[in-house]
Amino acid sequence: MKKLVFLLLLISSVAVSSNELTEQNCNADNLANDCIPKLATGFNFLKSYKVNGDAKDKVEYSYVFTKGTQYMINVCANGTATDGIVVNLFDKERNKVASSKINGQFVSAIAYPCNATGIYYIQYTFDEPSSHCGGSALGFKR
Amino acid sequence: MRFILLVTVTVVLFSCTTGKKPDEQAFLKSLDSTKTDGPGVDEEVINAILEQIPSPLEISVLLKESGSKYNRNMLNSSNNLPKYNSNFKKALNLGIYGTDLGYTNIYGQNQDGIKYISSIKSLADELNIGQFFDVETIGRLATNSKNLDSLLLITTMNFNQINHYLQSQSRDNLSVLLLTGGWLEAMQITCQTAVKNPANKELQEKIGEQKIILEQILLLFSFYKDDANMASLSADLEQLKSAFDKININYTYKESTMEIVDGVAIIKDNSSTTIDITPQNVEEIKTITDSIRTKIIS
Numbered sequence: 444m445k446k447l448v449f450l451l452l453l454i455s456s457v458a459v460s461s462n463e464l465t466e467q468n469c470n471a472d473n474l475a476n477d478c479i480p481k482l483a484t485g486f487n488f489l490k491s492y493k494v495n496g497d498a499k500d501k502v503e504y505s506y507v508f509t510k511g512t513q514y515m516i517n518v519c520a521n522g523t524a525t526d527g528i529v530v531n532l533f534d535k536e537r538n539k540v541a542s543s544k545i546n547g548q549f550v551s552a553i554a555y556p557c558n559a560t561g562i563y564y565i566q567y568t569f570d571e572p573s574s575h576c577g578g579s580a581l582g583f584k585r
Numbered sequence: 586m587r588f589i590l591l592v593t594v595t596v597v598l599f600s601c602t603t604g605k606k607p608d609e610q611a612f613l614k615s616l617d618s619t620k621t622d623g624p625g626v627d628e629e630v631i632n633a634i635l636e637q638i639p640s641p642l643e644i645s646v647l648l649k650e651s652g653s654k655y656n657r658n659m660l661n662s663s664n665n666l667p668k669y670n671s672n673f674k675k676a677l678n679l680g681i682y683g684t685d686l687g688y689t690n691i692y693g694q695n696q697d698g699i700k701y702i703s704s705i706k707s708l709a710d711e712l713n714i715g716q717f718f719d720v721e722t723i724g725r726l727a728t729n730s731k732n733l734d735s736l737l738l739i740t741t742m743n744f745n746q747i748n749h750y751l752q753s754q755s756r757d758n759l760s761v762l763l764l765t766g767g768w769l770e771a772m773q774i775t776c777q778t779a780v781k782n783p784a785n786k787e788l789q790e791k792i793g794e795q796k797i798i799l800e801q802i803l804l805l806f807s808f809y810k811d812d813a814n815m816a817s818l819s820a821d822l823e824q825l826k827s828a829f830d831k832i833n834i835n836y837t838y839k840e841s842t843m844e845i846v847d848g849v850a851i852i853k854d855n856s857s858t859t860i861d862i863t864p865q866n867v868e869e870i871k872t873i874t875d876s877i878r879t880k881i882i883s
Contacts, residue, residue, distance in 0.1 A: 483849070487646070489639070489640060489643075490636065504633070504636065504637070505633065505636075505637040506636070506637045506639070507637055507638065507639050507797055507798060507801075509639070509643070509791070509794055510790070510794070510857075510858055511787065512643070515849075532852075534836075534838065534856065535836070536836075536838060538838050538840075538856075540841045540852065540854060540856065541841060541843065541850065541852040542843070542850065543850055545843050545844075545845055545850055548845065550845055550848055550849060550850045551848060551849075552848070552849045552850070553843075553849065553850040553851075553852060554849050554850070554851050554852065555852045555854065556852070556853075556854055557854060558854040558855070558856055558857050558858075559836055559837075559838075559854065559856040559857050559858040560794045560797065560834065560858050560860070561797060561834075561836060561858065562637060562797065562801075583643065585646060585647065585650055
């Protein structure tokens with residue numbers, strides 16, 4: 444019985460500390476800020492987004508895009524380029540209109556010349572293995 | 586021994602299933618129970634709506650690119666500052682002056698810009714959010730039109746920080762007023778410019794597109810029906826919505842195509858919107874917008 448209690452206490456402390464570690468390690472604010480200067484030349488900064496997907500399979504934001512404006516959304520992560528973070532863009536009817544994963548290839552930014560004004564959903568998903576932690580910036584140019 | 590085992594198992598299960606510590610759960614629960622004192626909606630819901638509304642500076646950039654000339658008479662004079670005695674008016678006019686500052690910046694009108702910075706700082710201090718306005722930095726950025734990107738960055742970040750702060754103080758209605766003031770001012774400037782340039786179809790369409798933004802703003806106001814000032818402004822905005830209801834925005838979806846160029850996914854958007862708006866619609870929207878704005882700035 445003592446062994447069982449010890450084992451459970453050990454598992455418990457590992458589980459608690461691993462949760463704390465994940466929360467401490469993901470500084471999505473910093474990663475979002477890091478993304479801002481990485482917007483391509485000519486794009487004006489609009490928004491930065493935290494992509495903290497701890498225990499989530501997606502993170503989503505929305506923004507009104509307007510016709511005649513070109514938008515850029517990039518992704519920043521610790522370590523490897525995008526660390527499995529994929530940014531997908533959906534229109535108001537939830538049709539996917541853009542993705543940073545094309546034919547299995549990940550890219551760190553998408554450029555979207557908007558031809559239809561409306562609410563768009565900017566959704567971040569994670570291709571495993573991923574630490575589910577990153578940042579992103581949205582910019583525009585006319 | 587059974588008790589220790591039970592506690593241990595509970596802790597393990599809790600850690601595995603929720604990813605949050607028991608204290609954190611209790612804290613979050615307590616936060617939920619206090620939300621009844623606020624507008625009765627989750628902070629995340631309000632934030633999500635606030636954050637999807639474009640910066641008025643986007644419209645100002647379009648105005649400059651359309652070739653329209655700078656016109657300070659369209660802006661709210663900084664001399665009106667002493668008139669704003671209530672928090673309701675202070676917040677709305679802080680939003681208005683923010684848009685005016687952006688407009689002067691885009692046109693490189695530094696002398697006018699400096700006046701707005703001073704008014705903005707005064708209103709922000711009076712609303713107890715002056716700590717979010719670093720006048721020196723904003724002044725430096727706003728008086729150099731090459732710094733539009735930095736000005737957008739700092740104003741956007743400020744707005745996010747102010748939102749969180751106001752929400753933590755149960756004053757999130759002020760965030761909505763800041764945003765509404767800024768939007769109304771951009772609308773007013775765009776309408777005046779469009780009326781003077783009736784051949785500019787793009788400006789008319791830009792006004793028509795604001796139907797989508799107004800719907801989101803009205804959604805925000807619906808959370809504050811018990812506030813007499815908010816309800817009164819909401820009624821005015823409903824009148825504006827009636828004018829916008831005459832405008833049709835037709836959306837046609839077509840699958841987009843993508844290619845990778847230099848590590849960036851370049852999208853070709855094959856969808857489209859058409860906006861049915863006439864100069865008469867613009868005139869009506871302008872009249873109502875002017876009337877609402879006059880109430881706010883007077």
